[in-house]
Amino acid sequence: MSVTTRTVPGRVRPAGTGGRRRGRRSRRGGWIERFGGGGLVWALALFNIAVAVWMLLASLKSTREIFARPWALPAHWLWSNYTSAWEASNFGPAFLNTLFVVAGTALSTIALSAPAAYVLSRVTHRLSGALTVFFAVGLGIPAQAITLPLFVLMNQLGLVDSLPGLWLLYTATSVPFTVFFLTGFFGSLPGALEEAAALDGASPWRTFWQIMMPVARSGIVTALILNIIQHWGETLFALIFLQSEQNQTLSLALLGFLQRMQYNDGDWGVLFAGVCTVVLPVLVCYVWLGRRIIEGMTLGSVK
């Protein structure tokens, strides 16, 4: 940390006195903030890294070794844990099921929400304010308050234990948040583009589709990513609305796998190989798209 003197603010310090201002923002803080708190941040970050490293190591060890030497590199690298996990679990089909439902949900959610968000934020209509609030109310309704009637309804439609049924549910329950998120996003775009397009004789539909959608691309991509992350590990609805093994999604397969491993007196190495199989794709996406994910997940709150 930079050591600064108390009396001279950085920006008026004369050049050549050696007091180069470091960084954009003032970096002073009490020693508690700097050392005590800094330690806390590092502790938390190191803890997360340690858990990840430990998980990776454990996935390549025998159960005995996991407990006997948790931090050592594996004595024998048991890559076979991964093949055993893949065979003992239902990950193959579950992976495809999840991919189908999650990708379908993300696309249909955007297809429904983006147009609604666009007109709610950019077309003056006497109901647009009220409807925007009405969609936002949905954010506060806990899933538990809608599951029972949905279960009855889906049962009557023959859509329980069906992947298209889950897709429909995921889409419907994503609409409030996505409309809310995109309304804020469209609202922050400059209006001059639309006016210019209208003056050039573009129809309102064309203005939306060919002018505003491309301009809003980054917001839409963020909404897509958020939707995918949210449903990749969704458990409650999957648990209630899916029953047979062939329809399992990844989180159900993982739960089933966990249970089977416990009955078999725990081959933990194989269990962690299974966990890693589920986590690694997410980790790769996170490294690739990290900032966008983080900022998307927290953006709505700060604006």
Added chain:
Amino acid sequence: MASTVVPGSPARTARRSVLVAGSSSPLARRRGRLFWPLVAPALVLYLVFYIAPTAATAWISLNKWAGAGPMQFAGWGNYRRLLLDPTFHSSFVNTLWILFGVGGATFLLSFLLTMVLRHLAGRKALRSIIFFPNVVSGVVISILWGFLFQTDGLVNSLLGALGVDNPPAWLAEDHLFLVIMAGLVWVQTGFYTTILMAAVDRIPPDLYEDAELVGVNAWQRFRYVTLPLMWDVVGVCAVLWSISSIKIFEFIYALAGAAGQLPSTKVWNMAVYAYGEAFSSGVPRYGTSAATAMVMLAMVAVLVVLIRRVVRRDSVEY
């Protein structure tokens, strides 16, 4: 991140008023024709799959029903049943513990971390690392967390190295909820720290320099500069936490109920209770399950209204 158009900026207000004034112009009328066709699909889905089911749940909560067959009107019977059920009591208390206990610890830690991260080198990297658990599915997180607390797991070996010879049986009924709460703090701190960091980044640095000139200490700087200027974001965080904490489900379900059934009732919260009543008791009790969901909804509503009231009164424009 926060560099969006300021809602009240003069240019924007002016444009808005032009649009409003010209709302009968042919252009506006043609755009108005687009309103219903584009809103309707989303709205219909929202009404059918969200609003109608909520209303139906309210109705089911007044009936005795096993999910199929005839409903039997019960009035407030289900709610009275909840009042008398000790399992519901402990689930309610646990929900409050998560809401206020975990929430308090999370916010305290997040404030502290935010203050520190403002000065720290490598803050973006640190942020990514502490945020990561939020991206991984709750089931995975809870498997990992449970593993750390096994009898010969990492936590105990660490405690052993520190000289604690008789660590408690973490995963036994008595301590399990504590382990769950600690795990929630671990995951949530990363999330709220990230939001608060974004709010602090918005605060103009010269305000801190002014504060420095007056010679404030760290606490005063937090209390009189940082906190007031991010107060509205703190309010949003509180709303987010109220909404999300009440419905926490998979973390508890997967951490404790691994043997193919629900965890011990001692660690249930209301979300698990609502699930258990409907989907895992012998005869499904949809009525009490629905009543529980309605209590949860009412809690969310009350909290959101209270929080908004507190925040609006004290928020500062800058």
